[in-house]
Amino acid sequence: MDIALFGNPNTGKTSLFNHITGSYEYVGNWSGVTVEKKVGRIKQTNRSLIDLPGVYSLNPLSKDERVASLALLENEAEQILNIVNADQLERSLYLTTELMETGRPLVVVLNMVDLAKRHRVTINLERLSNRLGVKVFTTVARKGDGCQDLIDFLKNEPTNHPSSFSLNYGEVIESAIREMESVMAQKGDTPRRWMLVQYLNDNGMICDLLDEKFPELRGIRQKADEVLRETTGKRIDDVIYETKMAYIRDVIADTCVLTKEKEVFKFTAFIDRIVTHRILGIPIFLLLLFLVFQLTFDWLGTPMSDLLDQWLSGPVTDGIQKALDAMGAVPLIKAVILNGIIAGVGGVLVFVPQIFILFFFISLLEDSGYMARVAVVMDRLMEFIGLNGKAFIPLVIGFGCNVPAVMAARTIEQPKERLLTILITPFMSCSARLSVYALFVAAFFERHQALIVLSLYVLGIVVAILIAKLFSFFLKNEKSYFIMDLPPYNVPQLKSLLRSTWDKGKGFVRKAGTFIFGGTVFIWVLSYFGPSGMDVPIDKSFMAIVSSVFAPLFAPLGFASWQAVSALITGFLAKEVVVSTMNVLYFVPKGVTLSGLLPHYFSPLAAYSFLVFVLLYTPCLSTVAAIKKETGSSKIALFSIAYSFIAAYIIAYVVYILGRWIF
Amino acid sequence: MKLSEVKINEKLRIEDFGDMDSQMRRRLKEMGVFEGKSVKVVRYCPLGGPCLLECEGQLFGIRKKDTLCIKGELV
Numbered sequence: 001m002d003i004a005l006f007g008n009p010n011t012g013k014t015s016l017f018n019h020i021t022g023s024y025e026y027v028g029n030w031s032g033v034t035v036e037k038k039v040g041r042i043k044q045t046n047r048s049l050i051d052l053p054g055v056y057s058l059n060p061l062s063k064d065e066r067v068a069s070l071a072l073l074e075n076e077a078e079q080i081l082n083i084v085n086a087d088q089l090e091r092s093l094y095l096t097t098e099l100m101e102t103g104r105p106l107v108v109v110l111n112m113v114d115l116a117k118r119h120r121v122t123i124n125l126e127r128l129s130n131r132l133g134v135k136v137f138t139t140v141a142r143k144g145d146g147c148q149d150l151i152d153f154l155k156n157e158p159t160n161h162p163s164s165f166s167l168n169y170g171e172v173i174e175s176a177i178r179e180m181e182s183v184m185a186q187k188g189d190t191p192r193r194w195m196l197v198q199y200l201n202d203n204g205m206i207c208d209l210l211d212e213k214f215p216e217l218r219g220i221r222q223k224a225d226e227v228l229r230e231t232t233g234k235r236i237d238d239v240i241y242e243t244k245m246a247y248i249r250d251v252i253a254d255t256c257v258l259t260k261e262k263e264v265f266k267f268t269a270f271i272d273r274i275v276t277h278r279i280l281g282i283p284i285f286l287l288l289l290f291l292v293f294q295l296t297f298d299w300l301g302t303p304m305s306d307l308l309d310q311w312l313s314g315p316v317t318d319g320i321q322k323a324l325d326a327m328g329a330v331p332l333i334k335a336v337i338l339n340g341i342i343a344g345v346g347g348v349l350v351f352v353p354q355i356f357i358l359f360f361f362i363s364l365l366e367d368s369g370y371m372a373r374v375a376v377v378m379d380r381l382m383e384f385i386g387l388n389g390k391a392f393i394p395l396v397i398g399f400g401c402n403v404p405a406v407m408a409a410r411t412i413e414q415p416k417e418r419l420l421t422i423l424i425t426p427f428m429s430c431s432a433r434l435s436v437y438a439l440f441v442a443a444f445f446e447r448h449q450a451l452i453v454l455s456l457y458v459l460g461i462v463v464a465i466l467i468a469k470l471f472s473f474f475l476k477n478e479k480s481y482f483i484m485d486l487p488p489y490n491v492p493q494l495k496s497l498l499r500s501t502w503d504k505g506k507g508f509v510r511k512a513g514t515f516i517f518g519g520t521v522f523i524w525v526l527s528y529f530g531p532s533g534m535d536v537p538i539d540k541s542f543m544a545i546v547s548s549v550f551a552p553l554f555a556p557l558g559f560a561s562w563q564a565v566s567a568l569i570t571g572f573l574a575k576e577v578v579v580s581t582m583n584v585l586y587f588v589p590k591g592v593t594l595s596g597l598l599p600h601y602f603s604p605l606a607a608y609s610f611l612v613f614v615l616l617y618t619p620c621l622s623t624v625a626a627i628k629k630e631t632g633s634s635k636i637a638l639f640s641i642a643y644s645f646i647a648a649y650i651i652a653y654v655v656y657i658l659g660r661w662i663f
Numbered sequence: 664m665k666l667s668e669v670k671i672n673e674k675l676r677i678e679d680f681g682d683m684d685s686q687m688r689r690r691l692k693e694m695g696v697f698e699g700k701s702v703k704v705v706r707y708c709p710l711g712g713p714c715l716l717e718c719e720g721q722l723f724g725i726r727k728k729d730t731l732c733i734k735g736e737l738v
C-alpha cells in the first residue's frame with residue numbers, strides 16, 4: 001500500500017519525508033522545492049511513501065501542483081499522510097477537508113508544534129482527532145521529534161479505516177451534485193463525490209476530465225451558479241469555500257485555545273526589516289553573493305583545491321606511474337591513463353572543494369527562508385522584463401546547476417513566464433563553468449579572482465534580463481500575477497545542510513566518472529592519432545585538423561587557437577570538459593601547472609573574452625535535454641542551442657573590442 | 664478604503680476583493696486571506712514593487728496592482 005504525503009508549501013513536508021523514510025531528499029524553505037514526486041521507503045517497513053509538491057488545495061494553478069492532484073486522480077495515493085502546519089491551522093485544514101472528501105484512509109500529522117507553542121496556541125489533540133475522525137500525530141519534523149511514533153504507527157497498522165466525511169453545501173449545490181451523479185451513473189461511471197465538488201469549485205483539471213466524458217455537467221453547474229447568484233448573490237466556489245471554512249472554524253473553536261493575537265516572530269521581523277529594506281534589499285543580496293564567492297574562491301576554496309591538486313599531480317600520479325611500470329603496461333595504455341584520464345578527470349576533480357562550498361552556501365540560503373524574500377525584493381525588476389519574482393528562484397538554483405533550475409521553473413504558474421524562465425536559465429553561471437573560471441582566474445587575474453568571477457555571474461544575469469525583455473515582446477501577453485508566501489526564518493540544521501550540499505554536489509562527482517571520463521578519453525584518442533598514425537605530434541592530430549577548420553571563426557573574439565576551439569566543442573558534453581580538454585591538449589609538462597602555461601596562449605583580454613563565451617554559449621547536453629523534456633518541444637531545445645551561441649558570439653566580440661579600445 | 668492607501672503597520676479588515684484576477688483571489692483564499700480577515704501592511708517595496716502583508720502571523724507578498732483591488736476598513 002502506497003502512502004502519499006500531502007501538505008501546504010513550507011510545512012516541512014520534505015523534512016518529515018526524510019525522517020520517516022531511510023533515504024534523503026532535498027529540502028528547502030520556499031515553495032516548490034519538491035518539483036517532482038519522490039518515493040522513499042518508510043523505515044522498518046516495506047511500504048512506500050510518495051513525497052508530492054506542496055499545494056494549498058487540490059485545484060492546481062501551476063504545473064508542479066498538478067502532480068499532487070494527479071496522484072489522487074490516478075489512484076497512486078491509496079492512503080494519505082496529510083502534514084498540517086500546527087501554527088497555521090486554519091489555512092492548513094482547508095486542504096485537509098478536500099483530502100478527507102476523497103474518502104481515502106488519512107492520517108494527520110500536526111507539524112511545527114513548537115512554533116504553535118511559541119504563538120501560545122494549545123491544541124487538544126484527542127478532540128481534534130475525534131472531530132476530524134482521523135488519527136492525529138504531532139511532530140517537529142526539522143528536529144525529528146515525534147517521527148518515531150509515526151513510523152511505529154505506519155509499521156503496525158497497515159490498514160486504516162477509510163474516513164467517511166461529507167459536508168453539506170446547501171440545497172442548491174447538493175441537488176446539482178445529485179443530478180450530476182445520476183448523469184454519470186446512467187453512462188455507467190461510478191461518480192465520486194469529491195470530484196464533483198471539485199468540478200463545481202471550478203477545478204480546471206477535473207473540469208477538463210469530466211467535460212470530455214460528460215458534456216451535460218457544464219449545464220448543471222451553470223444552472224446551479226445562476227440560482228445561487230440570484231438567491232444569495234454568491235458564486236458557487238465562494239459557497240463551497242465558505243462551507244468548508246465554517247466547518248474548519250468550528251473545529252478550531254472546539255479544539256484550540258489561542259491566548260494572544262498572533263504576530264510575526266520577532267527574529268523574523270527583525271531580519272526582514274534588514275533584508276527586505278526599501279533601498280538596501282538588492283545591495284544586500286549582491287553583497288551576500290559576493291561574500292559567498294569570496295569564501296568559495298579566495299578564503300576557503302582555492303587553498304583546498306590547491307592542496308588537492310598537489311596531491312593528485314604528485315603522489316597519485318607518481319604512484320600510478322610506478323604501478324604501470326611495474327605491470328609492464330604498453331606505452332599506449334600508459335599514455336591514455338597518465339596524459340588522458342589523470343590529466344583530464346583529475347583536472348576537473350580539483351574543483352570539487354570549490355563546488356561543494358558554493359553548494360553549501362546555496363543550501364544555506366534556501367534552507368533559511370531567505371530565497372522567498374529575494375523573490376519579493378526582485379519582483380519589480382522581474383516584472384519589468386516580463387517575468388515575476390518567483391522566476392528568480394530557478395535562476396539562483398541555476399548558479400548550482402542549470403538542470404534542476406530548468407525543472408524548478410515548474411512552480412511558475414503562467415506558461416509564458418515559465419517558458420521565458422527556462423530559456424534564460426542557462427545564462428546563469430553554473431558550477432561546471434566555475435571550474436573553467438577557477439582555472440583562468442588563477443592563471444590571469446590572480447589578484448582579483450572573486451571580482452572577475454563575480455563580474456561573469458553578473459554578466460550572465462544582465463544578459464538573461466536583456467534576452468528576457470527581448471523575448472517578452474514576441475510572446476503572447478498573459479495576465480501576470482504574483483503571490484509569495486514568506487515562511488518564518490529557520491536556523492538551519494547543519495546535518496540537513498550537509499546532506500543537501502552532498503545531494504547537489506554528488507552529480508558533479510558522478511559526471512566526473514561518466515561524461516567527463518568518456519569525453520576525456522575521446523579527446524585524448526583524437527589528439528593521439530592523426531592521419532599518419534598514432535602518437536603523432538599533437539598539432540598533426542585529428543583533433544587539431546578538425547578544430548583548425550573552425551578556429552578562424554573565433555579570431556575576432558581573440559582566441560583562434562585550435563586547442564581553445566576543441567575545448568569549446570567538447571564543452572557541449574558538459575562545461576567542465578573544457579578544463580579536461582585543455583589539460584589534455586596543452587600537454588602540461590611536469591613541474592608546470594596548466595594555469596602557468598595558459599598565459600603563453602592567451603592574452604588576459606582574450607582569456608576574459610573566452611570566459612564570457614564559455615559563460616554564454618550553448619547550454620550543456622544535460623540542460624538541453626532538460627529543456628526538451630520540460631517544454632515538450634525539440635524546436636525550443638534547438639532554438640536554445642542556436643540563440644545562446646549567437647548571443648555568446650556577439651557579446652564576447654563586444655567585450656573583446658571594447659577591451660582593446662580601453663587597454 | 665483601498666489596501667494600497669493603508670500606511671505601514673496599519674491594519675485593514677477586508678470587505679471586498681473588487682475586480683482582482685480570479686486565480687489570484689482563489690490563491691489568497693486558499694492561503695487564508697478572505698473577506699473578514701485583517702491584514703497588516705508590513706512594507707512597500709520601492710519603485711512600485713510588491714507589498715509585504717501579514718495576516719495572523721503569516722507573512723506574504725503581493726503586487727501593488729492587487730493591493731488596489733482590495734477594499735476594507737481600517738481596524
